[in-house]
Amino acid sequence: MRVNSKAVLIAITVATTAFSSAQSAPNVTLGKLGQALESIKIYSRMSTKSRVYYSAKPYEYLIIRSTKDSNWIGVVMRTGVLGYAQADAIARLPYDVTTESAEKPTASGRDVGSSTSRGAIAQYGLRYQGTPYVWGGNDLNKGIDCSGFVKQLFGKIGVSLPRTASEQALVGKPIRNYEELQPGDRLYFWEKKRNKIGHTGIYLGNGYFVHSSRGKGGVSTDILTEKWQRILVAARR
Secondary structure, eight states: OOOOOOOOBOOOOEEOHHHHHTSSSOEEEEEEEEEESSOEEEESSSSTTSOEEEEEOTTOEEEEEOOSSTTEEEEEBTTSOEEEEEGGGEEEEEEEEEEEOOOOOOOBTTBSSOHHHHHHHHHHHGGGTTOBBOTTOEETTTEEOHHHHHHHHHHTTTOOOOSSHHHHTTSSOBOSOGGGOOTTOEEEEEETTTTEEEEEEEEEETTEEEEEETTTTEEEEEEOOHHHHHHEEEEEO
């Protein structure tokens, strides 16, 4: 599977709170609208020594989120990955940036949920970045493990999945060619120590996925590097 690791800013749809509330279906808020005050770099971590995701031009619009560090602001990339820029270089504008909400799935072959609902729930999972990893946990805010994370998110669009990763990997339409992965597809990884499927996440697109990772201490994003591709043994839709 060839991974395109270049992160490009998402095209934005701007809506004020009043406009959003007037829609017939609720929208998922991705963040607030921001604007670069100068040429800035967007980093993979809250450090100027980390990898640069993107270089924004002066007056370029960005989707931003608050962080725990007032010196840094989160920037939503096209892939759904959260980058970081220095806060004093971005103006915060009083607008929400929204995307179409998840919709209730209808039966469609062996697919689990519609493509719209799966893609929306993948993006929605980014809201829980930073939730701590807890073995056997089921709380998206207080603590959750990898399979609990996937199960809870899909439950929000009316899809009931089994509790463990190995059981979940048997549900839905199998993706034989990983070049055909779509946002919202579920990924399953082999755990050598237990000699079974032991980890799972949700594909975001452009080579990225979101998961609850013990190694990273909780819900976070990763890119499907060679390390992950070696143990990726199943994908389901």
